[in-house]
Amino acid sequence: MKRVLAAIIAILIFIVFAMAFAKVPFGDVNLEDYHYYNPITNETTQDSVPNHYLVEGKNDTGSTNIVTAVVVDYRGFDTLGEVTVLFLASTGVGALMYVEEKKKRKVKRANAVVETGAKLLFGFIILFGAYIFVHGHLTPGGGFPGGAVIASSFLLLYLAYPKFHAEHKKLNISESLAGLTFVIIGLLGLLIAGYFLYNFLPFGLPTYLFSAGVIPIIYTAIGIKVGSELTGIVDAMMGVRE
Amino acid sequence: MISYYYLGSIALIVIGIYVVISKKNLIKIIIGLDIMDTGVNLLLISVGYVRNATAPIENVPGPYVDPIPQALVLTAIVIGVSVMALALSIAIGIYRKTGTLEIDELLEVKE
Numbered sequence: 001m002k003r004v005l006a007a008i009i010a011i012l013i014f015i016v017f018a019m020a021f022a023k024v025p026f027g028d029v030n031l032e033d034y035h036y037y038n039p040i041t042n043e044t045t046q047d048s049v050p051n052h053y054l055v056e057g058k059n060d061t062g063s064t065n066i067v068t069a070v071v072v073d074y075r076g077f078d079t080l081g082e083v084t085v086l087f088l089a090s091t092g093v094g095a096l097m098y099v100e101e102k103k104k105r106k107v108k109r110a111n112a113v114v115e116t117g118a119k120l121l122f123g124f125i126i127l128f129g130a131y132i133f134v135h136g137h138l139t140p141g142g143g144f145p146g147g148a149v150i151a152s153s154f155l156l157l158y159l160a161y162p163k164f165h166a167e168h169k170k171l172n173i174s175e176s177l178a179g180l181t182f183v184i185i186g187l188l189g190l191l192i193a194g195y196f197l198y199n200f201l202p203f204g205l206p207t208y209l210f211s212a213g214v215i216p217i218i219y220t221a222i223g224i225k226v227g228s229e230l231t232g233i234v235d236a237m238m239g240v241r242e
Numbered sequence: 243m244i245s246y247y248y249l250g251s252i253a254l255i256v257i258g259i260y261v262v263i264s265k266k267n268l269i270k271i272i273i274g275l276d277i278m279d280t281g282v283n284l285l286l287i288s289v290g291y292v293r294n295a296t297a298p299i300e301n302v303p304g305p306y307v308d309p310i311p312q313a314l315v316l317t318a319i320v321i322g323v324s325v326m327a328l329a330l331s332i333a334i335g336i337y338r339k340t341g342t343l344e345i346d347e348l349l350e351v352k353e
Contacts, residue, residue: 026245027293089324
């Protein structure tokens, strides 16, 4: 009975959503055909927000990847809040998974293939994660995927070696330093130009590694922070093992 | 005519809603929330798609897709991961205290 009711509600919601989206055009949006009406100056221009980002983004931020320009530069304050949410989630998982009696779980040893593979691949996976977040302003990717890749290398170590344990103090230090770097760069922008997270370094040549001002520094900080937070989450969920 | 991309992502959202309403196991409800999350991300991305356009990385010429939905979905994925981790650890805590994950049995537990 309850399932039938749930199915009816779901089908109704599906019909309403489908009717709402039937009039939204798919794929044939021409970004240059927008007519933006400015209510303050009472005139119609052809500018739109995505068009502005695509045309002016390179000059405004120096970043080749426009998504990175939006995430780190135009909406940098939003990203600071996002990193804070991830930090709160990591703290919450650590607090909820804490057990006082330290009951040890028996874990069998992994076989030789997994152990040797983990030993060989660990460094390369960390290198790949670092590559992703250092090149965040040039290629797809950035701080968040790079941090997740780094955390996955630690997850491999947890799966291969039952006695492995990441040291919480070192994780905390790297996470705090990365967060502090982000905030200090924002405050430096406030001091130099009067805006929080202002891009105060020279932009350099586009498509080069040392370009886009503070964006690579901020993305490196985000990558280290996300990597250590996700490693902390993995560590808390694995518990104490023997 | 409505696009198949919209239909597919709306179907994912609706499947998630159905799972959340009808299932009675906490882990299954969390999986339903995750499916709903995926559907919303797919819907946002497909709204920003432009036909015959490339990713908004300015190494290559040509029209680019809308960068704003991609940036928003990047945020939404990270928030989704944190919500999922927190929800799972709350479920594990409930299981440690009461020894069950079924909602019917949890309603009868008194402490």
